[in-house]
Amino acid sequence: MMESSNYTIVVTGLGGQGIIRFIQVLGNALMNKGYSVITSETHGLSQREGKVKCFLRYGKKLIAPIPMNCSADMIIALEKSCILDVLNFAKLDKSTDLIISEFKKTTKNQEYITDDYFKQNLPNFSKNIHYITITKIKNDIRLLNTLILGFIISFLPLSYQELQKSLNNYFSGEILEANLKILQIGSILRRKKD
Amino acid sequence: MNIHKLMNDTSGKVNFLLGNEAIVRGALESGVDVYTFYPGTPSSEIGEIFMRIHNDIGVKWVESSVNEKVAIEIAGAAYARGATAMVGMKNVGLNVASDPLFAIATTRPKNFNSALVVIVADDPQAHSSAVEMDSRYYLKLLKIPALEPSDPQECLDFTKKAFEISRELKLPVIVRTVTMVSHARSNVVFGDLKSSDISNEFDLSKEVNVASRLYFLELKDDQIYARMNRALHISEESSLNKIVNLEDENKYRLGIITSGVSYHYALEALDHLGISIPILKLGFINPFPVKVVTEFLKKFDKVLVIEEMDAFLEDQILAVAKIADINTQIYGKFPFSYSKEQSLLPLVGELNPTIVTLALKKVLGNEFTLNQNDRNPIKLETMKRFPIMCSGCPHRTTGYALKEVINKIKSLKGVDTYFYQDIGCYTMLSYPPLGFANVKYCMGSSIATAQGVAHTSNDLNIAIIGDGTFFHAGIPALINAVHHKAPILVLILDNGWIGMTGQQPHPGSNIMHYQEGIYKKNIDLESLLIGMGANVTLIDHSSESDSYFKHLKKLIQSKCFEVIDNQSLRVILIRDECIQKIVKRRTPILRQVNFELCNKCGLCYNQFSCPSINLIDNFVIIDSNSCLGCGICEEICPNDAINKVSK
Numbered sequence: 091m092m093e094s095s096n097y098t099i100v101v102t103g104l105g106g107q108g109i110i111r112f113i114q115v116l117g118n119a120l121m122n123k124g125y126s127v128i129t130s131e132t133h134g135l136s137q138r139e140g141k142v143k144c145f146l147r148y149g150k151k152l153i154a155p156i157p158m159n160c161s162a163d164m165i166i167a168l169e170k171s172c173i174l175d176v177l178n179f180a181k182l183d184k185s186t187d188l189i190i191s192e193f194k195k196t197t198k199n200q201e202y203i204t205d206d207y208f209k210q211n212l213p214n215f216s217k218n219i220h221y222i223t224i225t226k227i228k229n230d231i232r233l234l235n236t237l238i239l240g241f242i243i244s245f246l247p248l249s250y251q252e253l254q255k256s257l258n259n260y261f262s263g264e265i266l267e268a269n270l271k272i273l274q275i276g277s278i279l280r281r282k283k284d
Numbered sequence: 285m286n287i288h289k290l291m292n293d294t295s296g297k298v299n300f301l302l303g304n305e306a307i308v309r310g311a312l313e314s315g316v317d318v319y320t321f322y323p324g325t326p327s328s329e330i331g332e333i334f335m336r337i338h339n340d341i342g343v344k345w346v347e348s349s350v351n352e353k354v355a356i357e358i359a360g361a362a363y364a365r366g367a368t369a370m371v372g373m374k375n376v377g378l379n380v381a382s383d384p385l386f387a388i389a390t391t392r393p394k395n396f397n398s399a400l401v402v403i404v405a406d407d408p409q410a411h412s413s414a415v416e417m418d419s420r421y422y423l424k425l426l427k428i429p430a431l432e433p434s435d436p437q438e439c440l441d442f443t444k445k446a447f448e449i450s451r452e453l454k455l456p457v458i459v460r461t462v463t464m465v466s467h468a469r470s471n472v473v474f475g476d477l478k479s480s481d482i483s484n485e486f487d488l489s490k491e492v493n494v495a496s497r498l499y500f501l502e503l504k505d506d507q508i509y510a511r512m513n514r515a516l517h518i519s520e521e522s523s524l525n526k527i528v529n530l531e532d533e534n535k536y537r538l539g540i541i542t543s544g545v546s547y548h549y550a551l552e553a554l555d556h557l558g559i560s561i562p563i564l565k566l567g568f569i570n571p572f573p574v575k576v577v578t579e580f581l582k583k584f585d586k587v588l589v590i591e592e593m594d595a596f597l598e599d600q601i602l603a604v605a606k607i608a609d610i611n612t613q614i615y616g617k618f619p620f621s622y623s624k625e626q627s628l629l630p631l632v633g634e635l636n637p638t639i640v641t642l643a644l645k646k647v648l649g650n651e652f653t654l655n656q657n658d659r660n661p662i663k664l665e666t667m668k669r670f671p672i673m674c675s676g677c678p679h680r681t682t683g684y685a686l687k688e689v690i691n692k693i694k695s696l697k698g699v700d701t702y703f704y705q706d707i708g709c710y711t712m713l714s715y716p717p718l719g720f721a722n723v724k725y726c727m728g729s730s731i732a733t734a735q736g737v738a739h740t741s742n743d744l745n746i747a748i749i750g751d752g753t754f755f756h757a758g759i760p761a762l763i764n765a766v767h768h769k770a771p772i773l774v775l776i777l778d779n780g781w782i783g784m785t786g787q788q789p790h791p792g793s794n795i796m797h798y799q800e801g802i803y804k805k806n807i808d809l810e811s812l813l814i815g816m817g818a819n820v821t822l823i824d825h826s827s828e829s830d831s832y833f834k835h836l837k838k839l840i841q842s843k844c845f846e847v848i849d850n851q852s853l854r855v856i857l858i859r860d861e862c863i864q865k866i867v868k869r870r871t872p873i874l875r876q877v878n879f880e881l882c883n884k885c886g887l888c889y890n891q892f893s894c895p896s897i898n899l900i901d902n903f904v905i906i907d908s909n910s911c912l913g914c915g916i917c918e919e920i921c922p923n924d925a926i927n928k929v930s931k
Contacts, residue, residue: 105671106674114469117300118300121298121300121471127300127469127471128435128468128469130467130468130469131467131468131469132411132467138672138674138895139671139895140670140672152435152470152471152548153551153552154545154548154549154551154552155435155468155545155548156636156637157552157637158552158553158636158637158641159638161556171666171667174666174667175666177664197668198893199668200668203666207665259286
């Protein structure tokens with residue numbers, strides 16, 4: 091197998107959570123850094139709370155919008171249970187970083203999957219599991235995305251300033267201020283973990 | 285995407301663009317005069333952007349047309365008159381637009397500036413469609429050239445190329461995308477913007493007039509033997525059809541022919557296998573470059589054809605091999621077998637690099653055995669989630685009222701009720717807990733399908749159709765039903781907008797509430813229905829006080845009874861605006877639960893099933909982040925336990 095110079099992120103969550111904006115902010119920052127970036131976005135239908143799966147891939151040259159099975163470098167679940175739908179992208183050597191939000195969206199007809207179930211099964215797919223608690227963001231669940239952006243900075247060839255610049259392209263005013271604050275908290279969260 | 289950059293950035297600038305945004309830029313770099321469209325995923329963003337920018341950038345006419353047929357007639361006539369025109373739609377929209385397109389394709393405008401590009405966005409896997417349909421066989425029917433980009437950069441480049449070809453040949457040119465191209469976002473390098481070369485001449489000679497049978501055959505002859513013949517030469521010489529990896533040593537004696545996004549999947553699969561195999565990537569998918577393909581086939585013992593959905597390329601490759609007497613073994617879908625076992629690639633659904641890798645391994649044989657990477661995802665417990673309507677969605681209110689009425693009708697009248705659904709957000713009424721859907725075909729089909737059943741049944745048949753869909757394709761069906769006195773109930777769910785694709789305006793939309801509206805005249809739906817001779821009753825949420833739900837229920841029940849008792853047609857026009865539009869104009873009045881009065885009966889969070897209301901730690905909680913303040917929960921609560929949040 092050829093040594094791959096590409097990096098693949100799978101982002102999953104629920105419709106309406108802001109996944110598209112998440113990969114736009116990240117992809118824009120990576121493009122400005124000189125990478126060839128491709129994302130796939132799920133648009134259309136007001137699929138509120140339906141499962142959404144997007145890809146962000148970057149490297150030296152343009153690559154396919156969808157990755158191979160078992161090839162993701164990072165999988166981000168903006169809603170906890172969504173991680174269980176995309177583990178076919180986790181590498182077999184368990185090196186994929188799983189970034190899992192503790193945000194849980196319950197449904198009317200099914201008990202939410204237990205924390206024990208995650209603890210038992212996820213280690214079969216990855217040695218690098220990071221749970222992100224959501225206590226830092228009380229008011230707007232969409233800020234969770236920015237918290238996670240901050241958290242993953244150190245995994246990527248990006249600086250805080252570069253992501254900040256990208257956020258500037260998409261937000262302004264109070265919303266931008268709130269996002270920048272959360273971005274910083276997210277980046278500190280990661281450093282504390284290490 | 286920063287819209288100003290899309291409009292103004294100069295040649296050489298790089299932007300992070302969606303495939304659809306790159307198509308807009310490609311049109312602006314071609315001096316586009318006219319863009320017409322009907323929104324449909326995955327094509328909608330093109331129209332949305334044009335609506336926002338066209339006044340500032342001097343595009344002469346942009347409209348969200350009532351349907352694709354009208355959209356292409358407007359763009360087609362502009363093309364005949366000398367405009368550089370573009371029209372956009374999703375795959376099934378081409379079905380609607382195909383009728384006039386046959387005539388437009390035959391015409392031969394004389395004006396130099398005349399060019400017509402038709403954007404058709406397919407949706408393999410039917411991510412956002414009622415059916416999965418490969419639009420490419422239309423190319424053979426219509427006999428017009430088509431280009432297929434594989435990524436956002438090619439969306440820009442191929443759109444420009446399509447305008448050039450159309451301008452030269454005087455044929456409409458289709459640019460065919462798929463979801464993974466239209467909705468992929470990538471680095472895109474800009475070229476120069478171009479201003480329009482439109483002149484005021486309009487030569488209405490026989491070349492743009494296909495009304496006469498004599499002229500038509502003459503023009504069709506010219507279309508096929510002159511213009512398509514030249515298109516074939518362009519296709520044969522075109523750099524859009526390219527061969528990669530040819531110089532590499534190829535011990536497998538295998539080649540790949542592909543087009544569009546499948547090209548990237550093929551590259552990814554080869555990268556994964558660590559091998560290099562020559563690929564012929566077809567950017568010009570019609571007319572089929574016979575010589576290019578023949579020369580490519582001759583080089584190999586085996587060729588794998590990689591394409592999504594139908595075996596459009598493979599059919600033609602098989603024919604080319606036969607004509608040139610080439611014995612190369614051709615692999616792909618074995619389209620004539622209708623056999624799942626024989627086909628290496630599926631005729632159904634989207635491809636991805638994993639599927640392509642598996643197909644490649646099978647062609648390559650023993651050296652590449654299947655391994656764990658090809659495994660199916662391990663079965664894990666997951667959450668089952670249906671897409672649901674937004675908090676505060678008026679369709680939920682209608683659906684819940686309907687549910688209560690239907691239960692009554694069964695007990696009071698002893699008849700069963702069947703539902704005929706249409707295309708729109710209200711399609712989601714078919715999911716639990718409401719579950720209304722018996723038949724659904726396509727845009728505008730609900731009324732005629734209800735009629736089709738009603739004439740031979742004693743049950744109650746209810747058609748559910750949105751306002752946008754009604755304007756698009758429901759009007760002829762309702763005229764037919766009224767004329768033939770069909771004993772059906774038609775519910776027109778008038779939320780004011782084309783909700784599902786992003787709240788675009790339609791002819792009935794309130795012209796005060798969208799930017800372009802100042803240039804438009806509003807069509808009053810109620811007057812239209814009356815004019816059609818329908819027995820129509822209007823109910824308007826905005827003019828009802830606190831008892832809208834009660835009145836709605838009563839109205840639906842009385843009309844159901846009238847249909848059953850009188851065996852005649854009734855229409856209820858339910859005017860209740862899309863909540864996503866309302867919240868953009870005013871701050872919602874949120875609701876809260878009074879825990880002392882709430883007995884957790886579950887009516888609001890289970891039966892009505894508002895996603896903002898949940899039972900958390902044994903308390904019924906209304907989520908203030910997601911509640912959009914429709915207020916229906918307050919009205920339906922049997923314990924008066926829900927009230928407005930005081931400021």
